Amino acid sequence: MLSFELPGDATFTEQARIDEVFAEPGFGVHFTDHMAVADWSITTGWGNDRIVINQPLGLGPGSAVFHYAQEVFEGLKAYRHADGSVWLFRPEKNGERLANSARRLALPQLPVKDFLTSVRNLVTLDERWVPAGHEQSLYLRPFIVAKEDFLGVRPAQDVSYILIASPVGSYFTGGVAPVDIWVSREYSRVANGGTGHAKCGGNYAASLLPQELAYEQGCSQVLFVDNAQKRWVEELGGMNFFMVTASGQLVTPNLNGNILPGVTRDSILTIAPELGLTPVERPVELAEVTTGIADGSVTELFACGTAAVITPIGSLKDVDGTHQLEVREDSVTMALRNYLLDIQYGRRADERNWMVRVR
Template sequence: MAIDLQLQAPTTAGLTWAVTPNPEAKSEAERDEILAAPGFGKHFTDHMVDICWSEKGGWHRPRVSPYGPIQLDPAAAVLHYGQEVFEGLKAYRHADGSIWTFRPYENAARIQRSAYRMALPELPVDYFIDSLRQLIAVDGGWVPSAPETSLYLRPFLFAKEAFLGVRPAAKVAYYLIASPAGAYFHGGIAPVSIWLSTTWSRAGKGGTGAAKTGGNYASSLLPQSEAYAKGCDQVLFLDEGKYLEELGGMNVILVKKDGTLVTPESDSILEGITRDSILTLAKDRGHDVEHRKVTIDEWREGAASGDIVGAFACGTAAVVTPIGRLLAEDFEIVHHGDAAAELALSLREELTGIQYGRVEDRHGWLLRLDA
């Protein structure tokens, strides 16, 4: 089947996009069937975005094309040296049918920081934002409308130059794909159990912990498997063997009895956009917020004395999840009270209310993508 190639006019980002419609795009009925029970990361929209970069030509050839396999040379640098970064954000359908995303400029800035750390070129912020708009322009129908559902957006950068040598690649690709996401929790939000890993580290001082790069997640998979074997849902890592760092894919926040929220600070922690948003909303309510080093002993002793009444985790996928138990080799922390969980869920409700347009966006966090 012939493909109709359309050239769009230059956008506000100064890019002229080539758009190739997918001749095998899902029918509306097929798409609706998927959106009725999408799960998470199981289905993908009909199109994807990519922009090339080369040492000589800079960023060029932006295009929207049918979703499908990426052809790589077996010697592509990403396959041998792990030079890649990614992001995660969502598109939300509001009650009037419009499509919005949440704090995308923060994601754009974070992927730049990640790229810098991994010796990749930094995608201009306006190119990042434009790529979101371009994908929604062709795949907006994939944004679900059921409660607690969204379209998960996954931008990523990787080294595609074919060579076997340890140096930054001279050819890089930026892609954007999207996957409809169902409600993360089925049957209500229940407190999770956390396994404390003392054998394995997620990152080290001066390492890549603050970058959103695949290697950090790969190194968390073995300890995550150990967590499952212990009957836990997630794994918590320590920095320098004693300071709280983060979970395998979420940030952690402690709640003190006076309402103060304490979150770990370290150069090996990914700067969570959801975490920052939750803490901002908490400060709006009058809660004190502390960003500082926190030892596992402080959590343990604080839970025992009643000074720390609970904890919760936060991230893009689950938004906010109360932590009911932390299990270690030789001790256990259990939070029985409801105050911390109620605060966490109240903040979650406010944040998701903003994202879905039900609550006033006082901080100007939302950006419309379909206008």
């Protein structure tokens, strides 16, 4: 079992500088003082766990991650409550997903207990970096990379796990606003039997060109359909997709191997009945969505993920035209978003014990 012991000689950024960052943190721009690291080799397994100053990794140019994209990552947050305490939201789910992603990429699986220890200890050490502003948090980025310096198509025999942290503000600098989505039929995010259910960089790299094309269409995100038939909705470049129906159903595409099993997605499905919604996981045809928008049977669309929590969708655009939705302040989308945020920031009773206290 790994311990990720807190260093006795830790050094820290001056509080005045941290306060400057908190005044305008951005998202993923600034990083805390330390990082957690553990190494794995095929002969010794996991070991050499430590928390050190945030520093370059020093990988060799032949490292497998550069040539064969053998890496996986996660994303979760630490939240400052009104009483000054610091909490995590369902961190064990991120540890489980990191292990599942690693398995798909032929990487060693870090035990969830060790994952949780690294997260708790790094947040404890760099607790001063957890902001207290409106919708601010400490974003945590754990990742596993193949560092063996070799050229050859096989699983790497030397690997590192690294955890870094970044204070972040609200994903929406001007407040939550509906986004326009471009539906990509030309490009796919993943293919059947691929890595769609794993959180790995290749999936995101594949979404970048379609994302640029979406910008050209005046859209801020891209929605992918299935690779085989170009009919079935899957997910956005980095978020899961939901629709609300006039009959009170909350519908999202089922986890078919191409869709990332989001922690926010799962949480939304769990709380939906408390808001009078019937959660439904099933295949969703794009034509059903666009026809539903036109005839009123689909009343709301939104995307969700750790970074933005929940993002209302104002329109879907494709080669056939624009499918516009009315986005109201009293929408189901915003009710779900506020419900989750209230749990995360300690404003609502945590009846499911989703929150884990760090300090």
